Every structure is written in C-alpha cells, then in structure tokens.
Amino acid sequence: MTDKLINWLDQTDTITVAQGLLGAVLEVGDCAGLIVETEAYLGERDRAAHAFGGRHTRTNAALYGPAGTIYVYQMRQYCLLNLVTQPVGVPQCVLVRAVEPLLGVAEMAMRRGRSGPAMTSGPGKLCQAFAITLADNQQLVNQGRVHVAWPGRAPLLIARKPRIGVPNKGEATTAALRFFVAGNPYVSDVKKTEINSNGGWQ
DNA sequence: GGATGGATCAGCT
DNA sequence: GCTGATCCATCCT
Numbered sequence: 160m161t162d163k164l165i166n167w168l169d170q171t172d173t174i175t176v177a178q179g180l181l182g183a184v185l186e187v188g189d190c191a192g193l194i195v196e197t198e199a200y201l202g203e204r205d206r207a208a209h210a211f212g213g214r215h216t217r218t219n220a221a222l223y224g225p226a227g228t229i230y231v232y233q234m235r236q237y238c239l240l241n242l243v244t245q246p247v248g249v250p251q252c253v254l255v256r257a258v259e260p261l262l263g264v265a266e267m268a269m270r271r272g273r274s275g276p277a278m279t280s281g282p283g284k285l286c287q288a289f290a291i292t293l294a295d296n297q298q299l300v301n302q303g304r305v306h307v308a309w310p311g312r313a314p315l316l317i318a319r320k321p322r323i324g325v326p327n328k329g330e331a332t333t334a335a336l337r338f339f340v341a342g343n344p345y346v347s348d349v350k351k352t353e354i355n356s357n358g359g360w361q
Numbered sequence: 362g363g364a365t366g367g368a369t370c371a372g373c374t
Numbered sequence: 375g376c377t378g379a380t381c382c383a384t385c386c387t
Contacts, residue, residue, distance in 0.1 A: 198379070207379070218372065235369055237380055254379060283380045324379050350362075 162301050164309045165227035173199045173244045173251040177338050178317050180242070180253060182360070184308040187289040190263030192279060193312055195359070196256040196339040196346045198322045200241070202249060206331035207322060210250030221297040222250035229305055231296040237283025240291050242300060242307070256323075256337070258285045259345040259358070281347045313361040316341040323347065 168176055177199040185192050200208040202222075209219040209232065221230035222243060230241035230252055241252040258279040260267055267288035268274045279285040286292070291305065300307050319335040326332060339346045342355025 200379075209379080216373075232379070233371070234378065234380055235371090239379060241379085256379085277382095281380070322379070 162227065164301060164307055165225075165299070167309065168242065168244050169226035169246055171244070173201055173253060174336070176242075176244045177253045177336070180255070180307070180309070181314050181317055181338060181340050182310065182312040184261070184311045185255065185258055185285075185289065186306040186308060187291060187304055188263070190267055190289050191261045192258035192285070192289075193261060194255055194257075194307075195259050195343045196337070198254040198256055198338070199336040200252050200254060201336070202245075202251040206328040207325040208250070208252075215250075219250070222252055223248055224297060225299075227300045229295055229298045229300055229303070231286075231291060231293055233293055234283070238286040238292055239282040240286055240295075240305075254282060255285065256282045257339070257345050257347045258288075259343060260288070276345050276349075280345050280349070314340040314343075315355070315357070315359050315361050 177197040180194050180197050183194050185194055202208055202210050203213050210222050221228050224243055225247050226243055228243040232239045240255045243252050245251045260279055267278050271278045271288050279288045295305050318339055318341040320337045321333055321335055322337045340359040342359035344354045
C-alpha cells in the first residue's frame, strides 16, 4: 500500500524533508505531538552522519532501507528517532529532535518523570515520552507503531542553525542543517526570550 | 543564561 | 579500550 508521506520522502531531497516535517503530527499509540525541530543527515559525504564514508553495520542498517524506514539509534540511556528520506541504498535521514505534545500528555509526563517542555524538548526525551525503542527500528512509518500524519500545522517561520552535538568536524559542524519552528517553546535549546506567544504557528 | 562534569552502555576499532 | 546525533544537576557570572 502506497503511503502519501512515503512517496513524498522518496521523491524529495533530505533538506526539504527536514523542513517539511516541521508541523507534521507524530503518533505512537495514544500519544501525539507536532514535530517542531529536525536535523538533516546527508549520508556518505556527511562527517556527522552514521553512514559517513559508506559505513554500513548491523546497527545502522536501517539507513540503507527504503524511504520511510524508521531508524532508531541508541545513545547511552536514550533512543533517537530518525526517518529515512531517500530510496534504498541512499543512507540519508532526518532526526526528529523535538515535539510539541498534543495527546497523551499525562502518559508522557509519567514516562518522563517531568512535565512541560522537559517532556519532549530533545531527541532522547521525546523517545522516552512516546516509548519509542529499538523495537521500532527498521519498521516502516505508518505501518507499525510509529505514525506521521503529513502535512500538519504550518509554521510561521522556520529557523536554521548548525546541528547539535557535532564538534570539530569542519563543514559538518558549521552547516545549518538543523531546522525548527521559530519561537516554539518545545524546541530543544530555546531561550525564554525567543519564545513566541503563538507558539510559532500560523 | 552559560559552562561543566557525571551517569552510563552498546557497538566498533 | 574508546566513543558518542544525550540528559540532568550543579556550579558560576
């Protein structure tokens, strides 16, 4: 069954996808939220990408799957959620870094042990809030537990900045490949003075 | 608000 | 052994 979102991922370059996913709805079970922050990882040539230099291991195998493949990467205690954005064999992806909760807020707060922006304002945080684990790795979006409804709400303004946690890697460090809804309070490192009263939505 | 260090662990070299 | 696509508490200014 062909999925509208998967078609779009398959046919759209990764940077455009990273921006286009802002405002889309992430749904897992009874929980849902709006994607407000993403990062683009551009495959073999991207020193910050897990597929840099064509690296292909058991852990990152999902990156080489078809567009719409979910790539869950575990780092220390936490899992990180990615969506493969290109056809089979092209290991590019978008990392979902932050989400604005819509449904299942009480459940997310319980799983996180925290409330407010601290629930989902980071890639590890949102996976814990939505109970996304390695069990979801290599599944196809919209066909397993993890769903993305697209398009969703429209951001007023999309901001670009360098990616987080990518030090000393030249162009990979400085390139503005992180995208977020400007003024949204759930963006991972947002300053209070930058928060917009309308949440950054149109 | 910004900087720092510790927790913690699987996977790769 | 070493290393992170992290998070949090705890300083300091």
